[in-house]
Amino acid sequence: MSILIISRLTIREAQRRRLLLVALIMGILFLTVFGVGFHYIRRDMLLFPPGEQQENFIYGFLLTAGLYATNLLVTIVAVLISVTTLSGEVESHIIDAIVTKPIHRWEVVLGKWLAFALMVLVYLLLLTVGLMLIVYWQSGFRFENIAYGLVMMTLGALLVLSLSIAGGTRLSTLANGVLSFMLFAVAFLGGLVEQIGGFIRNEAAVNIGIVTSLILPADALWKKALSAFQPRSFSSPMMAGPFAATTEPSTLMIVYSVVYLVALVLFAMWSFTRRDL
Amino acid sequence: MSDLLIDAQGLRKEFGPKVAVSDLTLSVQRGEVFGFLGPNGAGKTTSIKMLLSLTAPTAGTAFLLGQPLGHIASRAKVGYLPEHFRFHEWLRADEFLDLHGRLYGMDQRARIEAIARLLKLVGLEERAATKLGAFSKGMLQRIGLAQALLNDPELVFLDEPTSGLDPVGRRLVRDIITELRGRGTAVFLNSHLLSEVEKTCDRVAFIRGGRILQIASLSEFEAEAIQVIVRVDRPTPELLAGLALFGRDVKSGPSDGRILLTMSDPALLPAVARHIIDNGYALYELSPERLSLEDRFLQVVGEVSDE
Numbered sequence: 001m002s003i004l005i006i007s008r009l010t011i012r013e014a015q016r017r018r019l020l021l022v023a024l025i026m027g028i029l030f031l032t033v034f035g036v037g038f039h040y041i042r043r044d045m046l047l048f049p050p051g052e053q054q055e056n057f058i059y060g061f062l063l064t065a066g067l068y069a070t071n072l073l074v075t076i077v078a079v080l081i082s083v084t085t086l087s088g089e090v091e092s093h094i095i096d097a098i099v100t101k102p103i104h105r106w107e108v109v110l111g112k113w114l115a116f117a118l119m120v121l122v123y124l125l126l127l128t129v130g131l132m133l134i135v136y137w138q139s140g141f142r143f144e145n146i147a148y149g150l151v152m153m154t155l156g157a158l159l160v161l162s163l164s165i166a167g168g169t170r171l172s173t174l175a176n177g178v179l180s181f182m183l184f185a186v187a188f189l190g191g192l193v194e195q196i197g198g199f200i201r202n203e204a205a206v207n208i209g210i211v212t213s214l215i216l217p218a219d220a221l222w223k224k225a226l227s228a229f230q231p232r233s234f235s236s237p238m239m240a241g242p243f244a245a246t247t248e249p250s251t252l253m254i255v256y257s258v259v260y261l262v263a264l265v266l267f268a269m270w271s272f273t274r275r276d277l
Numbered sequence: 278m279s280d281l282l283i284d285a286q287g288l289r290k291e292f293g294p295k296v297a298v299s300d301l302t303l304s305v306q307r308g309e310v311f312g313f314l315g316p317n318g319a320g321k322t323t324s325i326k327m328l329l330s331l332t333a334p335t336a337g338t339a340f341l342l343g344q345p346l347g348h349i350a351s352r353a354k355v356g357y358l359p360e361h362f363r364f365h366e367w368l369r370a371d372e373f374l375d376l377h378g379r380l381y382g383m384d385q386r387a388r389i390e391a392i393a394r395l396l397k398l399v400g401l402e403e404r405a406a407t408k409l410g411a412f413s414k415g416m417l418q419r420i421g422l423a424q425a426l427l428n429d430p431e432l433v434f435l436d437e438p439t440s441g442l443d444p445v446g447r448r449l450v451r452d453i454i455t456e457l458r459g460r461g462t463a464v465f466l467n468s469h470l471l472s473e474v475e476k477t478c479d480r481v482a483f484i485r486g487g488r489i490l491q492i493a494s495l496s497e498f499e500a501e502a503i504q505v506i507v508r509v510d511r512p513t514p515e516l517l518a519g520l521a522l523f524g525r526d527v528k529s530g531p532s533d534g535r536i537l538l539t540m541s542d543p544a545l546l547p548a549v550a551r552h553i554i555d556n557g558y559a560l561y562e563l564s565p566e567r568l569s570l571e572d573r574f575l576q577v578v579g580e581v582s583d584e
Contacts, residue, residue, distance in 0.1 A: 005379045009365075016367040093361040097424060100329045101380035102352040276332040 002103040006111025031130040034066050059141035066131040071153055071222050074124045078161040079180045082116045086168035087176055090277060106269035113165055113265055120157050149228040155257055156221035160184055162264035169272040183216045191219035217257040220249040280307040282432045282463040288327050288337035297323040298487040308461040310454055312478035320487040321467050325434055329357055353381055356425035360436035362417050366410035370420055373409055381428040395423035414441035436467045451477050475570040483577045490577050503543055507536040508562035523549050
């Protein structure tokens, strides 16, 4: 009950501070740019049709690029909207009159987490499903295992969100922002190193990637989503880099990510309960 | 349930090597207005934060409404106006009170009734639909006070409730405190505005350097707080020692033979005069003055204060 009061308050704050409105407008702008760009590229390509397989490859490439941008965008939004929520209210003492009510502190943390998770989920679905529909309507091309891939992307975004909320129970807003973004960057870089390592068969590079995935499995989940989306025929060395899943993370990595996510949320609840305000 | 709404035993808070509060031992009864006085940095806010479980004590125990610190359900009957009264500025005044009513677990009918009543009480009924971001400091203080009283608390903590208020607002807070006492609510008032405390409190504690120096009722203070100015032709150490039998804090004045003496019983004044004359001194002046709470505060806490 108290959890839902906090969730409602958090969503109302996002609405009153015009966060939802701006995010919606920018999301529509993002989809429009993609849709228009896709339209013209496709029109030019069809002047000299390269054959169905090549066409699908290009559609898939463009859609992957769009999803990649979405993944990055949603991750950044997840950090931005949540990075100040606990530390900011602690610094401004807004939290003092809340946590002295008959409510557990962990309920405050969980209520906020739920509200932000809902916002991140809706935003992610809006953008990814929007991209996929644009491509499908114009070209009839569609990815495979969409639901599974979207769950992986959602899990990745929620991981970063939970990291920023957990950091906010102890760190100042700025330190927390730096921590969240840097960990994400390290995971991203590690993923890149792992991929190149996989391509040139360098074991050390692969291991670096695995270690950074253990530190923060966000990039591994993106790879997992990609390998679910893309047909097998896409595994071309030409597409090495963040757009391809040459090294698909194991299923164990998904289990690890879920455990990691739950542990982060539990840590945030525990840490905020113990903290002096 | 016991009538002891606050019962703190040896609460202590250390921040690393620094001791913010060394020993907080006090009790507050139902219907009592308890003033908590001390200079800035004395540990007042840390003490309140420990009692409200915002900060965990390093040592010691305390009970609020008969329950150990941190007991969630008993907080439904505890109100708190924080010193830094920053609230969600994007909420309207009525939405803000509704939020806190929900957090108290009040049902909708109770919330609607209490919000209308309290907005009127603090004189903000016209501003129900105004966002808190547009409120002045004094108005925020008033809405914060309404927030603290939403659920008819048995115990209210007010941390510097009058600091942002004009004289009319201060009067309002004073009247509200008086009314709360009449209804049996205990008020823990943290303030450095001594005249306010003098007008509202039943008992006061003086705190400095994280230590309670004295707890006494205001009537005790009034009774014992007589400062006597004695002027004689030639003050001697023997005379000062003799006067110490009648009171405390005997001090030789800066010049002109004046001696300052704090007494509790005015009936002893003639005996003081007799003592001086019988010992062969010429008595020029013997004038008793009632000490204000401020004088007592400065005596107990010392004049050094960083305010």
